[in-house]
Amino acid sequence: MSHLNYITFLSPLAVVGTAMIVLFLLLLLLLLYKENKARKKITNELFLKNDWFHKITNRLGDGIIATDSKGVITMINTSASSITGWQKQEALGSHINSVFKITDQQTKAKLVNPVLDAIEKNKNIPLVNHALLQQKDGNCLCIDNSGAPLHNNKGEVVGGVLLFRDLTAKKRAEDPLHNINLKLESKVGARTPEEVESDIFSTAVLGSIPSHIAVIDNDGRIIAVNKSWENYAKNNGETNLEHGSIGSNYFDACEKSILLGDSFTERALKGIKSVFNKEKDKFEFQYPCHTPNEQQWFNLSASQFGDENLQVVLVRKDITDRELAKQANKISESNYRRLFESAKDGILILDANTGMIEDVNPYLIHKLGFSYDYFIGKELWEIGLFQDAKASKIAFEELQRKEYIRYEDLPLKTKEGQHLKVEFISNVYWADHKKVIQCNIRDITERVAAERNLKESERRLKEAQAISHTANWEINLVTNENNWSDEFYQIFGLERGDIEPCKASFLNLINPANRLQADKSMQEVFDEFKDSSFDFSFTAKDGSLKNACSEWQFEYDKNNVPVRLYGIIQDTTERKAVEEKLERQNKELKKANAELDRFVYSTSHDLRAPLTSLMGLIDIIDEDLAEAEIDQKERINMMKQSIAKLDNFIEDIIDYSRNSRTEIEENEINFKEIINQSYQSLKYMEGSARIAIEVVVEQTGKFISDKRRIQLTLNNLISNAIKYQDKAKLNPYIIITVFTDMEKAIITVEDNGIGIAEEKQAKIFEMFYRATLLSIGSGLGLYIASEAISKLAGTISLKSKQGGKTTFTVTIPNLLKINQTR
Amino acid sequence: MKHILLIDDNTIDNYINKVIISKAKIAHLITTKNSGLEALAFLTTLHASGKSFPEIIFLDLQMPEMDGFQFLDQYTKFSEEAKKNSNIYMLTSSNNPEDVKKAGDCLSIKNFFNKPLSSELVAQI
Numbered sequence: 026m027s028h029l030n031y032i033t034f035l036s037p038l039a040v041v042g043t044a045m046i047v048l049f050l051l052l053l054l055l056l057l058y059k060e061n062k063a064r065k066k067i068t069n070e071l072f073l074k075n076d077w078f079h080k081i082t083n084r085l086g087d088g089i090i091a092t093d094s095k096g097v098i099t100m101i102n103t104s105a106s107s108i109t110g111w112q113k114q115e116a117l118g119s120h121i122n123s124v125f126k127i128t129d130q131q132t133k134a135k136l137v138n139p140v141l142d143a144i145e146k147n148k149n150i151p152l153v154n155h156a157l158l159q160q161k162d163g164n165c166l167c168i169d170n171s172g173a174p175l176h177n178n179k180g181e182v183v184g185g186v187l188l189f190r191d192l193t194a195k196k197r198a199e200d201p202l203h204n205i206n207l208k209l210e211s212k213v214g215a216r217t218p219e220e221v222e223s224d225i226f227s228t229a230v231l232g233s234i235p236s237h238i239a240v241i242d243n244d245g246r247i248i249a250v251n252k253s254w255e256n257y258a259k260n261n262g263e264t265n266l267e268h269g270s271i272g273s274n275y276f277d278a279c280e281k282s283i284l285l286g287d288s289f290t291e292r293a294l295k296g297i298k299s300v301f302n303k304e305k306d307k308f309e310f311q312y313p314c315h316t317p318n319e320q321q322w323f324n325l326s327a328s329q330f331g332d333e334n335l336q337v338v339l340v341r342k343d344i345t346d347r348e349l350a351k352q353a354n355k356i357s358e359s360n361y362r363r364l365f366e367s368a369k370d371g372i373l374i375l376d377a378n379t380g381m382i383e384d385v386n387p388y389l390i391h392k393l394g395f396s397y398d399y400f401i402g403k404e405l406w407e408i409g410l411f412q413d414a415k416a417s418k419i420a421f422e423e424l425q426r427k428e429y430i431r432y433e434d435l436p437l438k439t440k441e442g443q444h445l446k447v448e449f450i451s452n453v454y455w456a457d458h459k460k461v462i463q464c465n466i467r468d469i470t471e472r473v474a475a476e477r478n479l480k481e482s483e484r485r486l487k488e489a490q491a492i493s494h495t496a497n498w499e500i501n502l503v504t505n506e507n508n509w510s511d512e513f514y515q516i517f518g519l520e521r522g523d524i525e526p527c528k529a530s531f532l533n534l535i536n537p538a539n540r541l542q543a544d545k546s547m548q549e550v551f552d553e554f555k556d557s558s559f560d561f562s563f564t565a566k567d568g569s570l571k572n573a574c575s576e577w578q579f580e581y582d583k584n585n586v587p588v589r590l591y592g593i594i595q596d597t598t599e600r601k602a603v604e605e606k607l608e609r610q611n612k613e614l615k616k617a618n619a620e621l622d623r624f625v626y627s628t629s630h631d632l633r634a635p636l637t638s639l640m641g642l643i644d645i646i647d648e649d650l651a652e653a654e655i656d657q658k659e660r661i662n663m664m665k666q667s668i669a670k671l672d673n674f675i676e677d678i679i680d681y682s683r684n685s686r687t688e689i690e691e692n693e694i695n696f697k698e699i700i701n702q703s704y705q706s707l708k709y710m711e712g713s714a715r716i717a718i719e720v721v722v723e724q725t726g727k728f729i730s731d732k733r734r735i736q737l738t739l740n741n742l743i744s745n746a747i748k749y750q751d752k753a754k755l756n757p758y759i760i761i762t763v764f765t766d767m768e769k770a771i772i773t774v775e776d777n778g779i780g781i782a783e784e785k786q787a788k789i790f791e792m793f794y795r796a797t798l799l800s801i802g803s804g805l806g807l808y809i810a811s812e813a814i815s816k817l818a819g820t821i822s823l824k825s826k827q828g829g830k831t832t833f834t835v836t837i838p839n840l841l842k843i844n845q846t847r
Numbered sequence: 848m849k850h851i852l853l854i855d856d857n858t859i860d861n862y863i864n865k866v867i868i869s870k871a872k873i874a875h876l877i878t879t880k881n882s883g884l885e886a887l888a889f890l891t892t893l894h895a896s897g898k899s900f901p902e903i904i905f906l907d908l909q910m911p912e913m914d915g916f917q918f919l920d921q922y923t924k925f926s927e928e929a930k931k932n933s934n935i936y937m938l939t940s941s942n943n944p945e946d947v948k949k950a951g952d953c954l955s956i957k958n959f960f961n962k963p964l965s966s967e968l969v970a971q972i
Contacts, residue, residue, distance in 0.1 A: 627909075634857060634940045637962040641863030644963075648870070663859050795911040 088168075090187040091175065091230055096121045096141050099184060100230070108168070108191050110161035125187065130155040130167060130455060139172030140187035147182050149173045149233075155455075158189070167192045167455060173233040186233045237341040240330060243301060245276025248336070257341075275339075289313075297327045300337050311344065322348040371466035373400070377453060380404050380421045380462070389466060394440035405464070409438050410449065420451075424462065428453040434473065437466070446473045487511065494596035498526070502588050516573065516596045518566030536562045536570075554579050554587050560597070571598040620792055627793050631674055631803065635667040642667070677805040680737055684813045691840055692732040696722045696763040696770070699732065703739045713747045717758040724765045729840040734813040738821070739772070741810040742833050746776035749797065751828070767842050769819075772835040781825040789823065848875035852901040854886040854918065855879075855938075856910040864905065864938075864964050871969040876901075883913035887921050894925060900933035903972060905964070906956075908939035908946055915939070919955055936960055936972070 088105030092098050101109075101116045101124075109116070111124050127136045139150040150172040158168045170189035177183045231238060237254035241247050250258075250271055258270060276298075282290040289312040296308035307328040314321045322344045330338040365372055371389030373382050385400040393408070400408065406417030424430045432449040439445065451464040487510075490496055496513035500506070507526040514521050517534050524530045528547060532540055539561040546559040558576035565571045577592025642664055646657070700720050707713055743759060750757040760775040781789060785796045790811040793804035814821045817837050825831035851874045855861045861879040868874050878901065880886040886904075893900060908915040915937065922935070934957040937950045950959045960968060 634860070634962070637940055638857060638859040638863060641860065641867070641963045645863060645866050663862070667859060797911065 086190075087234070087236070088187075088189045088191075089230065089234070090116070090121065090125065090140070091184055092121050092140055092144075092187070093184040094144055094182055096138075096144070096185075098124060105187075105189070108160075108166065108189065109158065110164075121187065125189075126159040127156040127168070127170065128159070130157045133157075138187070139170055140185040141172075143172035143174045144182055144185040147174050155192075167459075171235075175230065175233070186230050188234065235343065237339075239275070239339045239341075240336050241275050241297075241339065242336050245274045245279075247271050247273055247275055254341070293325055297337060297339070300327045300329055301335060303329070303335075313348075319345075320349075321345045371447075371468075373405075373464040373466065375405075375451075375462035375464065377425075377460035377462050380417070382408075392439065392445075392468060393437070410435055410447075410466075424451055424453060434469070444470075446470045491515070494599070496594045497591065498594065499589060499591035502590060513594060516594060517563065534563055536564065538562070550577065550590070571596060572601045573597055624792065627804075628678060632671065635671040635674075639664055639667045674803045674805075677803045677809060681805055681809045681812070684734065684737070684809060684816060689731045689817065689840075690733065691729050694728045694730050694732055694735060694770075696724055696728070696765070696772075699736055699739060700761055700763070702736065703743050706740065707744050707747060710744060710747050712750055712752075715757055716747055716750055717756065718743075719758065719760045720763075721761070722763040724763060726765070726767060727839075727841050728765045728770055729844070730770070730817055730837055734817055735837065738810040738813050738835060739774070741806040742774040742835075745802075745806060746774060746778060746831075748802065749776075749778040751777065751779050765839070768839055770835075770837045770839065772837070773832055774835075775830060775832040777830055780827045780829045780831050781823070782827040783825075786823060786825060790821070849873055849903055850876045850878070850899075850901040852886065852889070852904045853877065853879045854883060854904065854910075854915075855907040856881055857907070860907070860962065867964055867966055868969055871966050873969060873972070874903075882910055883915070883918035883921075886918060887913075890922070890925065890929075894929050900925075900929055902932055902934065904933060904935045905938040906935055908937060908941050908950075916949065916953070919953060923955055930955075938962060938964060 086104055088108045089100070089102040090098055090105045091100040098116050098119055098121055101111070101113050106113050106116065109124055111119075116124050121138055121140055125138060125140075127138070128134060129136055136153070136156055139153065143150045152169050152171045156168055156170060157165045158170075159165055168189045168191055170187060172188070173186045174182045175184040175186055231251040234251060235253055236251075237257050238249075238251040239247050239254050240249040248271065255270060276294065279290050279294040283294065289310075293310050293312065296305075296310055299305045300308050307326065309324065309326045311322065311324045314323055324342045324344045326340045326342075327337050328340075330336045365384075365386045368386055368388055371392055372384075372386040373389065374384035375381060376383050382400045382403050382405075385397060390397055390400070395408075404414065404417055405411055405420070406414050411417040411420055420430060420432075429452045430450075435447050435449045437445045437447045446469050448467040448469045449464065450467075451462060453460060453462050455461070490510060490512040494512070494516060496510045496516055498507070498509045498513055501508075507528075509521075509526040511521060513526075514523065524534075532544055532547075535543055543559060543561050546557070549555060550557060556578045558574055560572065560574045562570055562572050573594055573596050575592055575594050577590055579587040580589035580591065582588045642660055646660055697720070700722070704718060739761075743761070746759045754777055756777070758777055760773075762771075762773045762775075764771045779797065781796050788794045789796055790807050792808045794808070795802055795804045811821045814835055814837065819835060819837035821833065821835050823831065823833045851868055853861050853864050853868075855864070858879075858881060861881070865877050865879055868877055878889065880889055890900060906915045906918060910918075913921075919935070922930075935955055937956055937959040939946070939960075940962045947959060950956050
């Protein structure tokens, strides 16, 4: 509208001038347009470059994150986004430390972020292997990572680049370039609005990537390379697959190499061309590239790139480390395999995520008798290691949490139904960048049985020690440690822990009277290394005096140096009592034997004497038969006496032998009746008619004892009283009294006979002892009586005076009472 | 003719022996004593009155109060002069070997006989 106004109101000169101005303006507009067009072209190129940058970075498979100098994320590629789990929008503008958290795989220590490290130190931070990256959802991933600083064109640090790779086998197996159909963002990011800046940034990022990157067009011309490609080409000669600077022809260089017989290049070129021909979206090829000095491997990938003109981006990665690791892995894998297969423990490998069995070693297959396939895909409870799925799950969760579990004693059943006891140890570890669960299963059936046997024999030993009151002790002569068995403390009435087991404590336990000797004996032991023993006594807790003995031996090492002193302590109290009893019995037996010996001779003598007398008399009668018969009557009388004596003697012997050999026969005793019987049997004895007998019996209640033995005793006492009556006295008498109660009977036989001299009284109950010159008795009567009474657990005693009164007192226990008590 | 002393607690044996010896007609006097003590008392009396001991003494072994050996212990205490013509013969029914041995060891015993005494045995003496 303004132009029209000029034409209408101005002069022709003015019109010409105006036209000139318009022309100028048009020219200006044209220039402006042209300039604009040129700028647009530049902008497009830049944009194209940015587009390249994204396409390239997104195609790398490696995670790339760029930050500004403060660590705020300015760029994140698709791989980085998928590895970290952070969406691009969320990540951009966040601090690197909140997106990329890494810890040491082994120590779990937090690691310094390499990009921050690179910015701070202004230098490249090399690859760190085996870091654990915590993903956004909390899962952990094994990665390696490196960092590099970014510079502006003035060389100042303006930020950094973080490069990282997912190392898990699973991730690696995935094709990173399959993610390329993600839509590209039209802008590089909110933080890089200015294209020039963006260009510098992109170049810097690509330059920091260790992979060699080149873009070639349809004709094989290299139209772009990154710093790594350029550097490598410069250093290694521009030949073969490593060929190329911008403007040169990659295909031509390859053809040359093929003509020289390089088959790798031939295959590579064929593959790259197939991408150009759209036969393939992508071609990947690994090849060795060894120089005399070093071995090197590369992974070359070619993929389509560019919308209008078909271009291919070549990404060449040095995979030498990986290849070398692979080779090393192969060796360790085969070592591991050998271990796994030859192990004498069962080994199961589980999937760390599902808990299912992935592998089982031959030993376990053989042990349990199932096939390999039986195990695979099963959970632990399904093969019987845990009671049920729930128990298995609990164990599995514990394992996930602690990364180690151990069960001392789990049951396991073989296919044949045999029950095994197994020790189960399981741990989680990273192998080949993957979480693995290994379970070691050891058959401890025999060990458990052996342990049980050991426990059992220890228990038996303890029992045996308790029964025999034997304790054991030992001193380690190297460490000077003392050890006493439980029974040791028990013998002394102590508890373990009451006193310190040592020599001084032991000496304190034993009787002061034995202490000095014991100390001396023990000192000798150490001085002379003598195996020996000693007896001692001690006061038990209940105050009783007990006997014990200690015996010991030395143990020597191979150099004959004593290393251990061990021994026993035995409570010999009971044994000693038994021994004493035995000794006493032995003495009694010896005495009895001696008596028997004497008995045999005395008996034969006393049996012979009357007989020889008889013979002598008969001889005389025989010789004198022709003589007058006046003495015949007296001689016959003498013969009678001899025979009577022999008769009595034999009777005594029978009594004696009966008493010593027969057991007590329990009868109810009527003392009046017994005394009467004695009197009846003795009333024809010489002199009995002259003697007055008085009997007083106070018997209350039942009295139980051996009738025959009481009868024998009374016969002896009464007949003695008759035999040894004092003929000089006018009123010879015998007074017999009996008193009984529930406990005992007290019998007294009193006479006023010739009496027994005091010095003879001690011997009166001895065998064949005759206190008087009157040879009426056998010397056995009182002996037999006292033996009979002691057999009834009674006592016999006498009170007498030569020429005075003699009183025998017999006390016999009532067996009724004893039986009742029993 | 000799004086013979019989020491035996058994009076019947003393009687029998006295009859046998008297029949052998070797003794002008036969004395019997019923115990060692009695015999010792008798010998002491003889010794005191200056009379000689019996030429032959028959001694029993087993006697109450003082047996034959205990008698010998006392007998040896008499003077040699008193004992010089006297011979002691053990006359016992014991066959205990210990007694026999003990008698053999005893110097004052001339011989050891088992009862009964027979006229033949007396004739030997």
